[in-house]
Amino acid sequence: MNEHILLIEDEEALLTTLTDRLRAEGYSVEVARNGEEGYHHGTRNVFDLIILDIQLPKRNGFDVCRDIRQAGVATPILMLTARGQLVDKVVGLKIGADDYMTKPFEMIELMARIEALLRRSPMRPPEKEEVQQFGDLRVDLRGTEVTREGKPVALSAREFQLLRYLLENRGKTVSRGELLKEVWGYSASTYTRTVDMHIASLRQKIEPDPKQPQWVHTVPGLGYKFAAL
Incomplete structure (x- = not known):
């Protein structure tokens, strides 16, 4: 296993419990x-997953999550909080978190969430070209970094996974069902607009003109494709 996890937490009892459990499961923990x-570790080192508490000293978890994404890091982020308000979950997901758990939680559920995120982690080495360039857009698949004109593009882990899958199938039309199955792990028959929403968000971040996309094209009635060069 040996996946590398960054745990950002100030509650000593929980920190000790989580660290011991994660290491017992075979994970490497920082x-x-x-x-x-946490911000400095998350942007200067390579991790497979970041577990991030919201109520932290010096810089709260929302700010850490947002700033990590703005630095161009696409590592999956699982947020932990004692708060139970829906608005906190919505804010966390909008600024780039990939999953969210409210304290207190069952350890077995946390481990399941961690495993699910790691299975679809963009940190897993790709078999194709590691760095791809499209106009002023540069995609580093191994480093999970995307830049436009040399400036970091703040993609969430899910947006990065979506972009990577489209790149791996460049020039091929992929259906919403295929994307749901391969990127989200959902049944292809699941009805959801999450693919369309993520495509729209991805275009806003990587396209020079999102209303007239140069790279991510819609194929009416079929799905999407990344333009062939």
Whole structure:
């Protein structure tokens, strides 16, 4: 296993419990006890997953998540909080978190969430070209970094996974069902607009003109494709 996890948590009892359990499960764990330290670890080192508490000293979890994404890091982020308000979950997901758990939680559920995120982690090495360039858009598949004109593009882990899948099938039309199955792990028969919403968000971030996309094309009635060069 040996996936590398960054745990950003200031509650010592929970920190110890989570660290011990994760290591017992075979994960490599690095710890940060405040938001400032967590941000620096998360942007300077390579991790397969970040577990991030919201209520942190020095810099709260929302700010850490947002700033990590703005730095161009697409590592999956699982947020932890004692809050139970829906608005906190919505905010977390909008700024780039990939999953969210409210304390107190069952350890078995947390482990299942971690495994699910790691299975679809963009950190897994691709078999194709590691760096691809499209006009002013540069995609580093291994480093999980995307830049436009040399500036970081803040993609969520799911947006990065979507972009990577489209790139791996460049020039081929992929259906919404295929994307749901391969990127989200859902049944292809699941009805949801999440693919369309993520495509729209991805275009806003990587296209020079999102209303007239140069790279991510819609194929009416069939799905989407990344333009062939």
